[in-house]
Amino acid sequence: MDKKILNKFKAVLKKEQLKLTKQRHAVLANMIKSKGHRECDEIYDQLKSNGENVSRATVYRTVAILEKYGFLRKLELGDGRARYEYKLGLDHHDHMVCIECGQIIEFVNSEIELLQDKICIDMNFKLVRHIHQLFGVCEICQN
């Protein structure tokens, strides 16, 4: 794992009086390696098949820590399962979701981001995070 990331993780853990365990390391490493929009069970299965010993409960717990400290972003796509994507140091984007095939497409629009910030300033709302998801039919599924 990249040393900078690992050091940041160590720093966060120390600050919060948490310990760096094999399991936590494995979950973070796995998220960094296979970028995507991933369910906990998927992460769990993949670690298992790599022979790494991590329980489902620990995956859930770790992913929550990683989200809290900005390593991961949690996505709720409305199908009852949370997804996580690695985000540390990457540019912000939002998501389009195809309601036919489930494909997730990323989009970026800085104008929208600016307008969003402005709304929050105007309404004296301290923005922490946001969700902007477009649901519809992707190019492929339209044919």
Add this chain to the structure above:
Amino acid sequence: MDKKILNKFKAVLKKEQLKLTKQRHAVLANMIKSKGHRECDEIYDQLKSNGENVSRATVYRTVAILEKYGFLRKLELGDGRARYEYKLGLDHHDHMVCIECGQIIEFVNSEIELLQDKICIDMNFKLVRHIHQLFGVCEICQN
């Protein structure tokens, strides 16, 4: 209940070979009356305490129909419970959610809507619905 709305509901039901039952009427009437961002259990409890006989299962079933045909909008605020708001004939808005007190504030921004439409056109994505939620700390909770 407003006659226009009722007639539209009747038309939808007929087209889908569904029947207009006391229960369906009660759920719709309740949603129209008490506008807000409502959980199914809340709707259920309120109907119960009004002496109206509707089961939890029927509330869930009815709310799904009403969403499908544009009477209601479903909100997923990331707390694992779906909310519904009455929307028929009302202007579109999105939501800010205070992560301290849970308050839901509505906001409107037509510029963002336009940009959003443009993105979809550019990417050849047929937009059906969208979610745009801002999570942060509201004015009151900042003090």
Add this chain to the structure above:
DNA sequence: TTTAGTATTGAGAATTAATCTCAATAAAAT
């Protein structure tokens, strides 16, 4: 490096929103 102190883990139970089942019932069509 050993020990003492504290946090973490895993297996399975518990929780919880939402959905499903199916016999009894109610609405619509004839």
Add this chain to the structure above:
DNA sequence: ATTTTATTGAGATTAATTCTCAATACTAAA
């Protein structure tokens, strides 16, 4: 009024997630 068809309700079921707690693994201090 009768027949046909959809709906309802009670409770069982599902499925994602969280919880429990004894056994285990990390960390810091001696």
